Amino acid sequence: MNIVNKLTVRHLKENKRRTLVTIIGVIISVAMVMAVATLGVSFMDLLQRQSIATDGEWHVQYENVDSNQIEAIESDKSTKTLILANDVGYAKLDEPQNESKPYLFIKEYNEQGFKNFPIEISEGRLPQEDNEIVLSEEVAGNAKLKHGIGDQITLNVGKRLMEGVERPFSQKDPLQTDVEGASESLENENTRTYTIVGKIKRPTWEPAWAPGYTAISYVDQSLMNSKDTVDAVVVLDKVKRSLYKHAETLAKQNNIENVTFNDELLRYYGVTDNDNLLQTMLLLTGIIMSVIIIGSVALIYNAFAISVSERSRHLGMLASVGATKRQKQTSVFFEGAIIGLISIPLGVLAGFAGIAATFMFINSFIEGALGGTEKLQVVVTPLSVLVACGISIITIFISSYMPARKASKISAIDAIRQTQDIKLSGKTVKTSKLIRKLFGIEAEIGLKNLKRNKRRYQVTVFSLVISIILFLSVSYFTSNLEKSVELSQQNINYDIQISGNSVEKEDLEPFTNLKNVTNASIINELMLNTYVDDDAIPDGLEKNLYQDESLLKDGKYQYNAVLHGLDEQSFNEYAKKVGMDAEKLQDPEKPAGILIENVSYMDPETSKIKETKSLNARIGESIELYSMNYETEEVKLINNVEIGALTDELPMGVSRSGAGGLDFIVSEETMNGLIDKEVQKDVRTSLYMNSSDSMATQEAIEEGKRSDLYVYNVFQNRQRDKQMILFMSVFTYGFISLISLISIANIFNTISTSISLRKREFAMLKSIGMTPKGFNKMMNYESIFYGMKAILYGIPISIAIMFLMYLSFRNTFVYGFTLPWMSLLFVIIAIFIIVGSAMFYSIKKLEKNNIVDTLKQENV
Structure with a gap:
C-alpha cells in the first residue's frame, strides 16, 4: 500500500463519525434494492407455489x-x-x-x-x-x-x-x-x-x-x-x-x-399472452424500479456529497506535500473502494435479514387467516444480488469521482482554506425583512445559515424529496395493484347460495338457522328496464352498450335495472353500513333505493377491464321502471324509484351489473310496493349465507332440501379470491413499511450528519451569546424550512410519477385517477415530525460539547 492510500485509511479512521455515517448510508441503499428485489421475487414464488398446491403444476x-x-x-x-x-x-x-x-x-x-x-x-x-x-x-x-x-x-x-x-x-x-x-x-x-x-x-x-x-x-x-x-x-x-x-x-x-x-400459474411467472397486461407489467416495473434505483443512488450520493468539503480539505493537504492530480483522484477512489467493500456485503445481508424477519412475522398470520398451505420463503436470485451490488458500485464511483475531479482542479491553499466551498456576498444570504418581523431574529439567522451552507442544505432537501417520492410512489403503486386485483377477481362475498325456479321466502328461512351459519340474507331479485337520456350515459360507455333502435323510447336508450329486495334485518344493516337511515328509504309515498354507483366490465375491443359510473345520476333523481313482454315486445311502466343514496358498497349476495346495468338495493317491503302481481311471478328468490364450516352446512342443507333447489357452495372460489387479496395486502403493507423505514433512516442519517458537520458553527453562535432557547428556536425554524421546501418539490414530482403509473395501469385496467389524499396528508405531517425529531436527536447529542474544545476540533 503506497503512502497516499495509507494516509487515506488514516484519514478515515480519524474521521470516524463521517466514515461511519457514509458506510451506514451505503448499507441502507444496498439493503433497499436488495430487499425490494427479494420481496418481489419471493412474493411471486409464493403465488406460484400456492397455485401449484391448489391446481397442480402444469x-x-x-x-x-x-x-x-x-x-x-x-x-x-x-x-x-x-x-x-x-x-x-x-x-x-x-x-x-x-x-x-x-x-x-x-x-x-x-x-x-x-x-x-x-x-x-x-x-x-x-x-x-x-x-x-x-x-x-x-x-x-x-x-x-x-x-x-x-x-x-x-x-x-x-x-x-x-x-x-x-x-x-x-x-x-x-x-x-x-x-x-x-x-x-x-x-x-x-x-x-x-x-x-x-x-x-x-x-x-x-x-x-x-x-x-x-x-x-x-x-x-x-x-x-x-x-x-x-x-x-x-x-x-x-x-x-x-x-x-x-x-x-x-x-x-x-x-x-x-x-x-394454465393462465393463473403462468401469470405468476410474469408470462401472459395479453399484450395490454404485459405492457402494463413492463411499464409499472420500469417506473417503480426507476424510482427505487434513483432513491438508492441518492442515498449513496448524499452519504458522500454531504462531506465533500471535508474530503476536499484532506486532498488539499495531500497536494501541499507533493501529491499529483492522479494521486488525489486515486486516493478518493481508494476511499470509495474501502467504503464499498465494507458496506455492500453488509447491505446485501441486511436486506436479506430484513426480509427474512418480516416473513417470519407474517407467515403465521397468512397460514392462520385463510388456511393457506404455502408460506412465504426468502428467495434470493443471483440477478437481485448483482443488481444491488452493481448499482452501489457505479454510484460510489460517481460519488467519488465528482469531488476528486473538483479537488484536483483547485490549488492546495484554496483546498485547505476551503474558500471554494463558501463564496458569500450580501445578495447570497439576503433574507426578507418580513421573516424577522414575523418570526424573529432566530428565524432570520436560521435561514441565513441555510443559504450560507447551500450545498449541505440542498443535499438535505434532496434527501427529503427522494423520501417523499419513494413513499408516495410505492404507496400509490401498491394500492392500485390491489385495486386491479379486486377488479379482476369475482368479488364473491358469500359462501353458499340456494336458489330455485319457484322458491318462496318461507322455503328458505329454515336454512338460516342451521348450525355454523354466521350470516344470512334472503334476496328477491327482479330484472326490469329503464330508459335514459344520452347525456346521462357516462363518457366512454356509449360504445360498449348494445343500442337497439327498436328499443328506443322517446329518444332514450334502454338500460337493465335490477331490483334487489333485502329482508328487513339485512336492509337495515346495509343502510347503516352506507351511512343512511333505513326508515327514510322506506316511505310508501316516496319509495327510494340505494344505487350501486360503479360498474366494471371488460371492453371487447381493447380487452381492458374498465370501471366507470353506471349512470350520471344525482341523489333525489327519480328512475322509471318498465317491464317488457318479450313475446309481444310490449313495454309497460311499473313505477318510479327515487335514488336515495349512491354507494360502491355491495350487500352480501349482490354482484355488480355490467355496462348498461343499474343495481337498486331496496327493502323487501319497498320492492313489494313498487311492483304489481303481474310481474311478481318474475321475482327470483335466493338465500345467501356465510358459514364457519361451509361443507358441513352444505351437507345439512342437502339432507332436507327440495329436489328443484340449487345449492352453490362457492367457498373455495371465495377463499381463492380472499387469499389473493390477502397476499396483495401483505405485499402492499410490507412494501410500504419497508420503504417508510428506509426513508426515515435516510432522513435521520442525512440531517444528523449535516448537524454533526456544523458543530463548530453552532459553537461560534453560542460563543457570541445565543441562548439555548434562541438556539432551539433557530433549529425549529430550520426544520420548518427543510420540510416546506421538501414538500414544495416532493409532492408535485410524486403526483407526476403517480399519473405515469396510472397511465400504465390504463393499458389493462381503466378507472378514474384519484389522488391518495390520506397518503399526502400523512406525508406532510410525517415530514415535519421526522425532520423535527432528527433535529432534536442531533442537537441533544451536541449539548454536552464544550464550546472551546469544539472550536478547536478539526475532525468530526
Missing part, C-alpha cells in the same frame, strides 16, 4: 391427442415433463344420500400426473395399473358403497347429457334438475371393473357443487391403441412468453384441435 394442455401426437409432444424440445390425463366419465351411485352428488367422477393420470397434481392419499396406495382405482373418502359417508380396499367394483361409466344441450356436462357444471328431480341422464355407457387400492382426500380442484365424487385411476400409455385419446399436460423446460406461439404451432403441425394454458 403449463400447457393439449386435449384429445392420440399416441402419435403424444410422441410428438414428448419429443418437443420445450417439453420437460409429460403428464397424461383423461376424464373417463361418470358412474351412478346406489342410493346416494346427497341428491346433488349422485355420481362417481372417474379421472385417470399416469404416474407423473400423481406427482404433479395435488392428490393426497389417506389410506392404501395410488393406482399402478389401469384396472385399479382410488375413491374419495367422502363417498363412504354419502352413498351405500360397501366396497373396501382390495374389493372389486363394476361401474357403468358414461357422459352427462341433456336434451337441447350439445356438449356433455363437466365437473364444473352442477347437477341439472327440475321440479321432478334430475333432468340429465348418463349416455354412451360402458362397463368397467376396478380394484379399489386406496382412498384419497377430496381434491382441492374439485368444485364444491360438482355432482360427482372424484375417483382416480391409472392411464397406461403402452396399452393405448390408435383410436384412444387422452389429454397431454405439459410442464415446460423454460417458461417464457413465446410458449403461447410455440404451443399453437406444435398443435397445428400435429393436427391437435384444442390447446389450453
